[in-house]
Amino acid sequence: xxxxxxxxxxxxxxAATMVQAQDLKTVEFTYTYVAPHSESREQAERTAVNRAKVxxxxxxxxxxISGASAMSLITKNHITQSKFVALSSEGEVxxxxxxxxEKPKIKTTLADAGFVVEATVKGKxxxxxxxxxxxxxxxxxxxxxxxxxxxxxxxxxxxxxxFTSPVDxxxxxxxxxxxxxxxxxPYPKSKTGKFHINHGEEYTLFNWxxxxxxxDPKEIEQYRLSASGQQQDLNQLYFIFSPNEFTKALDKFxxxxxxxxxxxxxxxxxxxxxxIRVRRNDNQMAVQTKFIMIQPVN
Numbered sequence: 001x002x003x004x005x006x007x008x009x010x011x012x013x014x015a016a017t018m019v020q021a022q023d024l025k026t027v028e029f030t031y032t033y034v035a036p037h038s039e040s041r042e043q044a045e046r047t048a049v050n051r052a053k054v055x056x057x058x059x060x061x062x063x064x065i066s067g068a069s070a071m072s073l074i075t076k077n078h079i080t081q082s083k084f085v086a087l088s089s090e091g092e093v094x095x096x097x098x099x100x101x102e103k104p105k106i107k108t109t110l111a112d113a114g115f116v117v118e119a120t121v122k123g124k125x126x127x128x129x130x131x132x133x134x135x136x137x138x139x140x141x142x143x144x145x146x147x148x149x150x151x152x153x154x155x156x157x158x159x160x161x162x163f164t165s166p167v168d169x170x171x172x173x174x175x176x177x178x179x180x181x182x183x184x185x186p187y188p189k190s191k192t193g194k195f196h197i198n199h200g201e202e203y204t205l206f207n208w209x210x211x212x213x214x215x216d217p218k219e220i221e222q223y224r225l226s227a228s229g230q231q232q233d234l235n236q237l238y239f240i241f242s243p244n245e246f247t248k249a250l251d252k253f254x255x256x257x258x259x260x261x262x263x264x265x266x267x268x269x270x271x272x273x274x275x276i277r278v279r280r281n282d283n284q285m286a287v288q289t290k291f292i293m294i295q296p297v298n
Contacts, residue, residue, distance in 0.1 A: 024098060024280050028122040029056035035114040042234065048117035049104045053097050061095035061127050098124040098279050099272045124276050126283075133286045135165040137239040144204045152293045155227040159292075161205040161237075168199045169243040174271065175263075176236040177228075181271035182263040183251050189219040193248055197241070221263070227296040234293050240275075242285040249274035 031052035035044035105120040140160040141150040153159065163171065172195065173185035185205060186195040197203070203212045206222050227233045249271055251264040266274075279285050 023283075024124045024126055024276065025060060026101065026122070027056045027060050027125050028120070029053070029059065030118065030120040031055055033117045033119065034111070035117065037114045039114060041108060041115055044115040044117050045106050045108060045119070048119035049106065049121060052104070052119040052121045053123070054093060056121060056123075057093040057095040057097060057125055060125060061093065063093055095125050095127050098126055099276045101272075101276075126279070129283050133165065133167060133169075133241060133243070133284065135239075135241050135286065135288075136163065137288055137290070138162040139237065139290055139292060140204075144207045144210060151290065152295070153225050154295050155225060155297045157225055157294075158206075159223050159225055160207055161203075163197070163203040163205060163239075164201065165197050165199055165241060167243050169197050169241055170245055171195050171197050172238075172240040172246075172248050173205070174238040174240070174249075176238065176268065176271070177233065179268055180265050181238075181249070181251075181268060182265045183248060184221070184223060184263055186248060187219040187221050188253070188264050189221070191219075194245065223263070225292070225294050227294040232293055232295050234291055236289050236291045238275075239288045239290070240278075240285065241287075242282050244282050244284060246278050246282060246285070 029052050031048060033044065033048035033051060035047065039047070100121070100123040102122040104122075107118040109116045138146065138149045138161065139151060140146070140148045140162060141153055142148060142158050144160040144162075146162055149162075161173065165171075171185060172183070175182045175184055186193050198213070201212055203215075204210050206220070208217065208220055208222055211217055211220055249266055251266040253264055254262050256262055275287075279287070
């Protein structure tokens with residue numbers, strides 16, 4: 001009897017593992033977008049890739065009333081780095097884009113009507129399950145007050161984040177440029193590598209002067225944004241939140257060309273692999289991305 005009971009438990013565990021392993025699907029889709037003259041090349045390519053991912057999700061899972069949040073391309077020095085993860089930007093799709101498994105392939109030509117962009121995407125996706133946690137993350141420029149919310153910065157500006165959640169949980173914040181993912185939160189000096197969020201509390205992150213209960217002021221880092229070269233940079237901020245405890249990606253410190261210490265970081269590819277793994281194991285994890293434009297100081 002005991003042996004049969006244990007066998008049943010093992011079979012149930014195996015079945016649960018199989019279901020979980022089958023949770024993520026691989027999709028590939030090509031979309032052609034004709035952009036108006038009012039859109040720049042970078043905007044047109046961003047739109048084309050977003051819509052390719054939306055249509056890939058729609059084809060795989062169909063439509064629903066609720067939509068998913070969107071992410072976009074990374075542009076550095078007017079050169080599109082076609083590497084990013086996106087959820088639906090149009091809404092009404094019954095799935096979410098987890099991560100790219102190949103860099104989007106983009107072919108852009110100039111036509112009378114504007115740019116014509118053919119975008120091919122390939123990535124891991126998942127059917128939407130249950131309600132996403134509706135947390136709020138706002139990016140603030142130079143001053144940690146809500147009226148200074150912005151997505152446009154000058155090199156040297158400070159960046160703060162206002163965050164609040166309806167449930168307790170854990171938060172990680174990463175900044176992605178063309179090649180690298182930088183871990184901004186948990187703070188580099190964190191003793192646990194985790195950042196706990198209390199529900200209903202308003203956090204002003206990256207702020208030495210105003211910190212929330214539970215934050216250790218000795219761990220807090222403030223960040224100034226920089227632009228490479230003399231052209232504007234378009235970077236992404238990933239907000240990764242879950243009511244379940246999770247471990248951030250394995251990263252390390254590095255130096256820039258001037259010998260300054262950068263935030264802990266890992267490659268774009270390793271970040272994507274980590275994101276796929278943690279989201280596969282946590283259906284309650286909610287990811288938002290916001291992109292910020294950084295102008296160089298002439």
